[in-house]
Amino acid sequence: MSRVIEIKDLKLVLGGRTILNIPAFSVNREESISIMGPNGAGKSSLLLIMAALQEPTRGTVYYFGREIKDQSVIDVRRRMAVVFQKPMLLSGTVMENVETGLKFRNLSRKERERLVSPWLEKLHIDHLARQRARSLSGGEAQRVALAQALVLEPEVIFLDEPFANLDKAIRQELIDEIGTILRAQKITTVMVTHSRSEATAITDKIYLLEDGEITETQDL
Ligand SMILES: Nc1ncnc2c1ncn2[C@@H]1O[C@H](COP(=O)(O)OP(=O)(O)O)[C@@H](O)[C@H]1O
């Protein structure tokens, strides 16, 4: 089975404190995992390191089977997408926000719209395409952030408590939809969550992270 991410002897030390201590950890292609654990356990730090957005203090992270020094960090990041708890949207329209990543790929406006439209439909935000992204509700904004990530066709998606800010009423609907989309697209998924039901709806395995160490693994 091919490994998308492999960690060896990872240590993250910040301000003199050991935040992460992970001797070995890996995520296989098409695997979907959740990372759970108390506040401050190091979940977000681990996610940022796996997404090549933060460097560890010690140890090696292999992305797609190779060390970062053998490939450019830009190439690695191109194959990944990250969605945070609080969507970070630009001041333009929903369409402009979702197509942002595609602009860096030198696609024409027509091509960009052709790629973006199906994702707006899948995430039920096509009626909002011309609306200002910053005028949206929390749930709508998170749908835009997810569309922005998925339109890039990442091989791996990282989700850091993506539903934590949403009202209960709209939350379950989005969880079910995202679970269906990620499974259908066979996208390798790493999700940080506080909710077992989210973990079960979207992923196949839970890792418990406590005080910077992986203390338990559970298949769902
Ligand atoms: N830049 C930093 N400097 C010092 N400590 C940090 C820094 N960033 C995070 N931490 C600490 O690292 C620990 C883990 O943080 P984090 O990865 O955000 O945990 P989680 O996502 O599990 O709540 C926390 O105790 C936090 O205060």
Ligand SMILES: [Mg+2]
């Ligand atoms: Mg966190």
